[in-house]
Every structure is written in structure tokens, then in C-alpha cells.
Amino acid sequence: MRRRDFASVVLAIPIGLGFTVPASASDPILDAEPVDRFTQVVYELNGPDSSTAVLNVNQTVVTPKGEVLSKSTYQKPAANPPVEANQAVPFACLNDRDREGFQRHNTWEMFDQSDNEFVHFQYFPFSQRAARAQDGRPSQQWLVCATGGVDAQNGSRTTVSGPIVAYKDEHVTYKIGQVWREGMTPADHTVTLGFEAGKDPVHVNGSIQQTATERLKGSPLAPFNDNRFGRNQTAGWWEHGCRPTCRRWNGSADFQGSVVEALFEFPDATPLDPTHFYYSASVEHFCANPFGC
Amino acid sequence: VAAALAVLGLAGCQGNVTSGTQKARSTDLKPGAVSLEAVPGPKPEGRFFAVIRSGGPNDDQLYEVRFTPAEVHQLSRTKRVSAVGACESRVVVTAAQEEVGFTDHLQELKGQDFVPLEGLGSVAALSPAVGPDCRVAYTFVDRTGPMIAAELRIWDPARKEGKTLFRTQPGDGLLLGASWGPNGEIAVLRLPPEAPDSSGGGQPTKGRPAAVVVVRSDGSNSEIDPGTPDPVGLAWGKSMMAIGDGEARTILLGPTDGKRMTVEDWRPLSWSPEGEALLVKDSATGRVIGLIDPAAPSAKEVGRLTGPVFDMDWLPA
Numbered sequence: 001m002r003r004r005d006f007a008s009v010v011l012a013i014p015i016g017l018g019f020t021v022p023a024s025a026s027d028p029i030l031d032a033e034p035v036d037r038f039t040q041v042v043y044e045l046n047g048p049d050s051s052t053a054v055l056n057v058n059q060t061v062v063t064p065k066g067e068v069l070s071k072s073t074y075q076k077p078a079a080n081p082p083v084e085a086n087q088a089v090p091f092a093c094l095n096d097r098d099r100e101g102f103q104r105h106n107t108w109e110m111f112d113q114s115d116n117e118f119v120h121f122q123y124f125p126f127s128q129r130a131a132r133a134q135d136g137r138p139s140q141q142w143l144v145c146a147t148g149g150v151d152a153q154n155g156s157r158t159t160v161s162g163p164i165v166a167y168k169d170e171h172v173t174y175k176i177g178q179v180w181r182e183g184m185t186p187a188d189h190t191v192t193l194g195f196e197a198g199k200d201p202v203h204v205n206g207s208i209q210q211t212a213t214e215r216l217k218g219s220p221l222a223p224f225n226d227n228r229f230g231r232n233q234t235a236g237w238w239e240h241g242c243r244p245t246c247r248r249w250n251g252s253a254d255f256q257g258s259v260v261e262a263l264f265e266f267p268d269a270t271p272l273d274p275t276h277f278y279y280s281a282s283v284e285h286f287c288a289n290p291f292g293c
Numbered sequence: 294v295a296a297a298l299a300v301l302g303l304a305g306c307q308g309n310v311t312s313g314t315q316k317a318r319s320t321d322l323k324p325g326a327v328s329l330e331a332v333p334g335p336k337p338e339g340r341f342f343a344v345i346r347s348g349g350p351n352d353d354q355l356y357e358v359r360f361t362p363a364e365v366h367q368l369s370r371t372k373r374v375s376a377v378g379a380c381e382s383r384v385v386v387t388a389a390q391e392e393v394g395f396t397d398h399l400q401e402l403k404g405q406d407f408v409p410l411e412g413l414g415s416v417a418a419l420s421p422a423v424g425p426d427c428r429v430a431y432t433f434v435d436r437t438g439p440m441i442a443a444e445l446r447i448w449d450p451a452r453k454e455g456k457t458l459f460r461t462q463p464g465d466g467l468l469l470g471a472s473w474g475p476n477g478e479i480a481v482l483r484l485p486p487e488a489p490d491s492s493g494g495g496q497p498t499k500g501r502p503a504a505v506v507v508v509r510s511d512g513s514n515s516e517i518d519p520g521t522p523d524p525v526g527l528a529w530g531k532s533m534m535a536i537g538d539g540e541a542r543t544i545l546l547g548p549t550d551g552k553r554m555t556v557e558d559w560r561p562l563s564w565s566p567e568g569e570a571l572l573v574k575d576s577a578t579g580r581v582i583g584l585i586d587p588a589a590p591s592a593k594e595v596g597r598l599t600g601p602v603f604d605m606d607w608l609p610a
Contacts, residue, residue, distance in 0.1 A: 099436045129441070129487070130434050131396040132389045133419040133469050134344075134353070134375040135579075135603045136525030136537055136560075138484070141395070173349050176373075176395050194394060201394060263395060265350070268487070 035246045035286045037061050037069060038159065040224040043110055043119065045078050045279040050108040053078040057112065060224065064244040078110065091259070093124035093145030093206040101129040102195060102202050105274045110148070110281060116156035116293045121148030121163045121257070123279040126204055128195040129268065138268040141176075142167075143193055144277050145206040149238065149257015155289030157251025162237025162258040164222045166229035166278035173231045177263035180218030180236030185256075187212040191236075193261040206261055211254035214240045218260060223282045236260035237282055248288035327356060329363040330597045336360035337565065337572060337584055337595060342368075342379045343605040344386075345598060353603060355386060355402065360596055369405050376604040378423035383450065385410070385421045385429050393417075399431055399448075412453030418446075422471040422479070423606070427451065430479045432468040435460075443468040445481045445508060458508045464500035470527035472534075475568055477510040480534065480548075482524045505534065507548065520544045520553055528561045531568030533587050535561035541576030545587055554590045559583055562605040574602055 040060045047053025055078040061069040095104060108123040124145045132139040146163035167174050179191045187209065194203035215238070221227045222235030236258040242250035266272060287293035326347035341358040345365070355368045355377060374388040375397050384402040389395050399418040400407035409415045410429070418431040428449050435442040440463045448455040458479065461468060466484035473479055486500030503524050505517040519527075523539030533552075536544045537560040545554040559573040562582075573592050575581035579601030583592035 101434070101436050101441045130419075130467055132375055133387070133397060133432075133467075136470060136482075136527075138419070138467055138469065173351075176351060177391065195396065265395070 032247050034064060035248060035250075035288075037063055038246075038284050038286045040160075041281075041283040041285075042224050043112065043121070043281040043283065045108055045110055045123070047078065048275060050078065050106055053108065055110060055112060064246075066244075076112070078108075091147040091149070091206075091208040091257070092122065093147055093204055093259075093261075095126060096203045096205060099202060103127045108274065108279050110279060116152060116154050116287075117158070117283070117285060118151040118153065118255075119148075119281070119283060120150075121146060121279075121281045123163070123165060123277075124204070124206075125274040125277060126195075126202075127272070128202070131195065132265065139265050140268045140270070140272070141195060142264045142266070142272065142277070143195065143204055143261060144264075145191075145193070145204050145259070145261045146279065147206045147208050147257070147259035148281070149208065149210060149255055150283050150285070151255040152251070152253050152285055155287055155293040156285050157248075157253055157288045158238075158256050158283065158285045159240040159243055159246060159251045160223050160237055160282055160284035161256045162217075162222075162235060162282055163260055164225060164233060164235040164278070164280035164282060165260060165262050166233035166280070167262075167264050168229055168276055168278050169232055170228055174264045174266055175220075175232045175234070175262055176265045178218075178220070178234040178261065180234065180258065180260045181216045182218060183216060185210065185212050185214055185216050185238060189216075189259070191259050191261055193263055204261060206259040208257055208259045210238070210256050211252065213252060213254070214238065214256075216258050218258070222280070224284065225280060225282060229278050232262075232264065233278070234260050234262035235282065243284075246286065248286075248290070251286060251288065326352075327365050327367075327598060327600045329358060329360070329365050329599075331360065331363035332594050332596060334593065334595070335584075337570065337607070339566065339610045340608045341563075341572075341605055342377045342384055342608070344374045344377050344603045346600045346603065348600075355384070358598075358605070363596060365598070368402060369407060371407050376419070376421055377606055378421040378429065379606045379608055380423045380425060380427040381608065383423060383427050383429075385423050387418055387421055387431070399429070410448060410450060412450070413448050413455060419467075420469045420471045420481070422473055424473040424477075430458075430471040430473065430481075432471055432481060433457075434467065440464065441467075443483075445471060445479065445506070447479070458512070459506055459514055462501070466500055466503065468506070470524070472527045472529040474507070474529045474548075475531050478507055478529075480505050480507045480527060480529050482506075482519065482527045482536075483516075484524070485522060505536070505546075505548075517546070517548055520546060526561055528564050528571065529568075530564035530571060530587070535564070535571050535573075535585075537561050543571075543573060543585070545571075545585075545590055554587070556585060556590050556592060559585070559592045562602065563607040565607055566609045572605060572607055574605075579603070 105125040110121040112119040131141040144165040150161040190207040218236040238256040387397040445459040470482040521538035526537035543556040571585040
């Protein structure tokens with residue numbers, strides 16, 4: 001007997017109270033109603049520094065076809081409440097060495113905890129002097145590494161989650177390099193860019209640990225964002241393959257996110273500090289609980 | 294034809310650099326996205342290796358320019374070229390392409406590619422200047438100590454020997470704009486020290502002000518006031534130095550007699566091989582090329598490029 005025929009017989013065996021499932025019956029899993037709405041969220045940090053910044057949260061509820069059902073916005077202090085140790089997830093960007101002319105700036109933290117989503121991203125700006133000289137002027141380079149993600153709870157399931165970094169200029173391109181991870185999501189991964197000048201270059205390693213499922217993507221253009229800084233932007237995100245037609249057991253209830261790095265170059269005389277850069281995140285989730293989340 | 298010319302170019306680069314019989318040749322890669330519009334009047338004669346921007350800030354590439362007839366040829370597809378220096382048999386650049394980590398590295402044109410200088414290896418360097426005997430002067434940023442130090446270095450590709458000629462003191466600014474003098478000296482600009490609140494965030498303000506540092510062939514050195522607190526380029530001719538400054542002008546400085554002249558709205562590019570005429574670019578756009586006779590210091594336009602030029606080295610025809 002061929003394998004296919006054997007399977008038909010097995011599926012036709014009566015089960016329970018004389019109820020039979022013919023092999024040709026429709027699949028109750030595949031036939032379940034798709035999720036009819038997603039919440040797409042753009043998080044943005046704005047402020048003079050990470051500790052006093054404001055977190056802008058722009059939410060849009062859409063259908064799988066992208067029709068907008070509602071929009072809402074709220075703001076909150078970026079670092080309030082502080083992240084407790086037991087809430088922190090293992091992700092960071094670290095430089096492998098220090099050297100003169102290289103500067104590690106304060107970390108910017110994006111944290112938003114609701115009943116359903118635990119959102120936590122971190123942004124690490126670095127700079128280096130005299131990386132290049134052109135037209136009689138030295139240049140400075142800035143590297144921004146971002147890592148983090150979202151852990152969905154109470155019936156919420158994540159379908160997109162990832163950080164965005166950019167230099168806040170819509171008119172001139174300053175970005176010279178970028179890196180993100182593409183492909184099947186590993187349990188943990190690292191991306192690396194660096195300041196290569198000299199025999200002992202500084203490398204910045206951004207890492208994240210997450211549940212190995214679905215895919216990682218990246219682009220200069222971020223999901224749901226207006227991408228006004230697109231020419232100077234880099235985004236990386238985790239995405240569930242069910243999109244745009246997801247069912248309630250799709251998405252992820254585990255921590256999911258990504259890590260990106262972008263490298264920028266400016267004339268040395270340009271006055272720059274970490275507030276000139278854009279720290280954002282894209283998140284999409286839906287409620288899998290038929291009674292609401 | 295392109296392949297044959299590429300081979301000729303490669304052979305020229307591998308020859309005896311002191312013989313003077315072999316020349317660096319353009320590879321005629323393609324005309325490129327940059328063109329030159331000639332203007333009526335006398336034109337500079339020779340070959341001109343130039344770094345020109347064809348598009349965005351990452352589109353700076355190496356070209357060979359000729360004024361008679363007006364021609365521009367792209368020499369390499371590699372982008373993010375920062376500066377160029379050349380002799381008869383070598384074209385040396387600093388370029389910050391992705392393969393070298395986006396930071397300036399000293400490289401040599403071989404065919405249509407940039408490769409590390411043989412014997413020297415991959416070196417993060419700035420401001421190359423190639424002397425008539427093909428020795429390469431460049432500046433180096435030493436980041437290994439507690440404070441950044443800049444060095445003026447030299448590399449002899451024939452002997453495959455190099456050494457450091459000058460090193461800044463703690464707190465000094467960077468060294469840029471190396472230029473060969475008429476008697477084998479090398480001059481370099483010591484930039485002003487960086488302000489402590491600048492974005493690079495590193496250096497205190499206690500360093501010495503900007504200066505032209507002259508290193509003689511016997512190893513001795515001296516300093517000259519550049520005539521501006523903000524020098525942005527240096528070219529040393531037969532009898533005068535040309536210094537660009539942040540005020541968008543060229544200062545002509547007699548290093549021995551102290552004579553000074555100023556030409557407004559132009560920035561220096563390169564002296565003629567004899568050191569008697571100065572090629573300049575307009576400060577506003579960087580696209581208009583002019584010629585200055587130090588005896589009558591005003592610029593005469595000789596051509597217009599479609600993209601801004603960032604560096605140029607003038608060789609005999």
C-alpha cells in the first residue's frame with residue numbers, strides 16, 4: 001500500500017462517538033477566521049537626553065487589507081518607570097575596545113509596559129574623530145546601534161517588532177553604512193559595524209536573544225513609520241510569516257525583536273550630539289483572545 | 294582597447310619609479326558622469342588626477358582631467374575617494390570605501406582597482422602627497438595613547454622603507470595637507486586643536502594654534518604662521534605656498550621672505566609641475582577651475598566641471 005492510501009484509511013477510522021473525519025474534510029485550523037484587525041505602533045523618543053525624553057506612541061488599528069479603523073496617540077516619560085533587573089531582557093550593544101578619539105555616549109532607553117505588551121529597546125550612540133579627511137577638512141563618524149523587542153502577554157501576539165535608527169535630516173544623506181540580520185530567526189544573533197581607522201579598530205557588537213521562530217528583515221524604510229528620515233535611516237525587525245492573513249494562534253507570545261547598526265559621516269566641525277539622532281521602533285500586534293485582551 | 298590600456302597602466306606602475314621613462318596611465322574606464330566645459334583662453338597643459346563628486350557624498354571618485362582638449366575620464370569605479378597624489382608612475386589615493394571600513398586608507402591605483410601600497414600594507418592615513426621621485430608623504434592619526442597624536446610619515450615605494458618625520462604634541466590638532474617643497478622638504482598643516490565641547494568630544498583647547506610645519510630633508514623642522522586660524526589646504530610651489538582658509542580664499546605665502554598675498558573666493562588645488570602657476574577652484578561651488586599667476590594674483594577661469602572637485606594633482610603631459 002502506498003503511503004498516501006494508508007493515510008486515507010487511518011483518517012477514516014471512526015473516532016469518539018461514531019464521528020468520522022473523512023480525509024477530504026476541510027481543515028478546521030486553516031478554516032478558522034483570520035484576525036480582522038492589527039494594532040500597528042510607532043514608538044519615538046524625543047528629548048534632550050534619555051532620562052528626560054518623552055516617548056511618543058502612535059497607534060493605528062488596521063484591517064489585514066490596511067484599512068485604517070482608528071488612530072490614537074499618547075505620550076509618557078521615556079524612562080518611567082525604570083526598568084527593573086528582572087524585567088530586563090538580554091540585549092545590548094557593546095564596543096570591543098576603547099581608544100583615543102572614540103566616544104561612547106549615554107544609552108537611550110525606550111520602555112513601555114502595558115498589560116499586554118512589554119516593549120523594551122535600547123539605543124547606543126558612538127562617535128569617532130578624524131576618520132577621513134577631504135577638501136582640507138577632517139570628518140567625524142557616528143555609529144548608532146539599536147537592539148530590543150517586544151514580549152506579548154495576556155492573549156496579545158506580536159507580528160512585527162524591531163528598532164529604527166536615523167539621523168534627523170530629510171534633505172542630505174549622511175548615512176554611509178548599515179547592517180541588520182535577514183533570514184530565519186536564530187535563538188540569538190549579533191551584528192557588527194565598526195570604526196576601522198588604525199590597526200586596532202573599534203567594533204560595536206549589537207546582540208539579542210530571542211525565541212527562534214519566523215524571520216528577520218531589514219531596510220532603510222521601517223514598517224508603519226512615515227520614514228521622513230528614510231535616506232538617513234536603518235530599520236531591522238522580526239516579522240511573523242502569517243502577515244497579512246494571520247489566525248489567532250499565529251504571531252508570537254515570546255520576546256521578539258532585532259538589532260541594527262547605522263554609520264554616519266559628517267564634517268568634523270558639525271556640532272553633533274546624540275539628540276540629533278532618531279530613536280524609534282515598529283511594533284505590530286493583535287489580540288488572540290476571543291474575549292479581548 | 295580598455296583592457297590593453299589597463300595592462301599598460303599596470304605595467305607602468307610596476308616599473309622603475311626613478312627612471313622617469315614610464316608613466317601612470319589612465320585606464321579609460323569610461324567617460325564617467327562628470328564632464329568639463331572649456332572656456333576660451335589659455336589652458337593648463339598636462340594631466341590632472343582629480344577627486345570629483347558625481348552625485349551624493351558617497352560618489353567621490355578618481356578621474357583624469359585634461360583641458361586641451363577638455364576631457365574627463367573615470368579611472369576607477371571605487372567610490373569614497375578622499376584625496377589624490379601622483380607621480381609619473383604612480384597614482385596614490387586615500388579612499389574610505391566599505392572594504393576598508395569606511396575610513397581613509399592609503400591605496401594605489403592598479404589597473405582600475407585600489408590596492409594597499411606594496412610593502413606598506415593597509416594603513417589608515419590622510420592627505421597623500423607624492424613627490425617627483427614617487428615617495429609618498431601622508432599623515433597618520435595615532436590613537437593608541439591617552440591622547441590622539443598626528444604624525445607626518447613618508448614611504449619610499451622603491452626601497453620599501455618608511456619613517457615618521459614629525460609628531461604632534463599632546464593637545465595639538467590634526468595634521469593635514471602634506472605637500473612637497475621645491476628642495477625635498479615637506480610642509481604640512483597643523484590644524485587648530487578641537488574645542489572640548491565639539492562633537493568628537495575629545496581634545497582640550499590647550500594645544501597650539503594652527504601652523505604650517507616644514508620638515509627639511511635633514512630632519513629639522515620649523516613652523517610658519519599660515520595667516521589664518523582656520524587653514525583648509527596647502528600646496529607648495531616653486532617659491533610660494535598656497536594656503537586655503539575657512540574664509541573661502543587663498544593665501545599666497547613666501548616661506549622665505551614672508552611675503553603674503555590673498556586671492557578672494559578661490560581655494561588652492563595644485564601647483565604646476567614647475568611650481569609657477571597655481572590651479573584653484575571657486576570656493577562657492579568647487580566646480581569652476583581657475584589658474585593663478587603669483588606675479589599677478591587673480592584667478593582666470595579655465596574650465597567648469599559638472600561636479601565639485603575635492604583634490605587635484607597636476608603632472609606634466
